Amino acid sequence: MKYRVLIQQDEDGKFVAEVPALPGCISQGASRAEALNNAHEAVEAYLESLRSHGDPVPPPIDEEVIEVNV
Numbered sequence: 876m877k878y879r880v881l882i883q884q885d886e887d888g889k890f891v892a893e894v895p896a897l898p899g900c901i902s903q904g905a906s907r908a909e910a911l912n913n914a915h916e917a918v919e920a921y922l923e924s925l926r927s928h929g930d931p932v933p934p935p936i937d938e939e940v941i942e943v944n945v
Contacts, residue, residue, distance in 0.1 A: 876934075902917040
């Protein structure tokens with residue numbers, strides 16, 4: 876499954892990764908790559924927790940990305 880991950884740099888310079896389809900699934904890292912890797916691990920743990928509790932796994936979010944010239 877594929878999940879969208881939003882990565883933003885916070886005021887302390889850390890990169891925060893959030894997975895909108897999985898409420899509360901947030902991770903961080905010192906770099907974008909580290910935040911993305913940590914988010915991958917967080918998603919796996921989140922989904923495993925849902926499965927072990929018999930809860931439904933949310934479907935991934937479909938999206939399109941557009942580019943706008945400003």
